[in-house]
Amino acid sequence: MANSSNPAAGVDNTFRRKFDPEEYLQRAREREEKEQAKSKSKSKGPPVERQPLKHRDFEVDLESRLGKTQVITPIAPLSHQAGYFCKVCECVVKDSANYLDHINGKKHQRALGMSMRVERASLEQVQQRFEVLKKRKDSGSFTEQDFDERILKQQQEEEERKRLKREKKKEKKKEKSAEEETPELDPDVAAMMGFGGFGTSKK
Ligand SMILES: [Zn+2]
Known part of the structure; x- marks a missing residue:
């Protein structure tokens, strides 16, 4: 029995083996303890069940930056x-x-x-x-319907893109005007006060 707890390579195992439940129970306990200690040290919960693959439900944007120039620095x-x-x-x-x-x-x-x-x-x-x-x-109507749907989707996406662009522009403008803090003056009043033009502070 002493042999079976340490099965090294080259051991003569031609004799009839006997199954010892006590021994295997002991081994199982040891293994469980080891695994518990391992999982504690990694502070990991039970393995996460991953979802199976599914369809992509969005368009991959590969071309929005096509033909554009961009300055790139290594930092x-x-x-x-x-x-x-x-x-x-x-x-x-x-x-x-x-x-x-x-x-x-x-x-x-x-x-x-x-x-x-x-x-x-x-x-x-x-x-x-x-x-x-x-x-x-x-x-x-398989192809036709499909086609129409695609075109509609593309149009919607295009509109959404334009809308985002407009919003961005608006925000930029707002920032700019906030920076300059130009008071809205009546041109006549501005002229009376000696301001030449639009928001300039020339005297
Ligand atoms: Zn990735």
């Missing part, structure tokens, strides 16, 4: 470096292909709390999907 924050910046992982990827690879990749998905496993679809789900697609095809 600029990562988000202002050349390339595509990933907010989740705080890293820069040099081109669009690698960026797509990155956001589809293991590291990124892990950061989002997803495993790389894909949920297995049931037979019913597959059948339902086929039915939906078949119906769409039968009604003949």
Whole structure:
């Protein structure tokens, strides 16, 4: 029995082994204690159940900075470096292909709390999907409807972008005017007070 608690390589194990429940119970206890100590030292909770992969429900913006010029310094924050910046992982990827690879990749998905496993679809789900697609095809508006929807979505996105741009401009203007602190004067009054033009303090 002394042998079996220390199974080293090269030990003659051709004899009939006997299962000793006491010994294995002891081993299990030791292992549990070890694991507990380990998890305590790492102060980690139980392992997090990661979600299976799912569809991306947003458009990936690859082209908004296309054709634009930007000054880059080595000390600029990562988000202002050349390339595509990933907010989740705080890293820069040099081109669009690698960026797509990155956001589809293991590291990124892990950061989002997803495993790389894909949920297995049931037979019913597959059948339902086929039915939906078949119906769409039968009604003949599959491509047209799809197309219209896409255009509508693009238009909405474009409008949203413009709106954001306008807001940014407005804010900038506000900041500027607040900085200059130009009192709104009636031109006549300004002239009487000896101010030449618009908000200048020439005398
Ligand atoms: Zn990422």
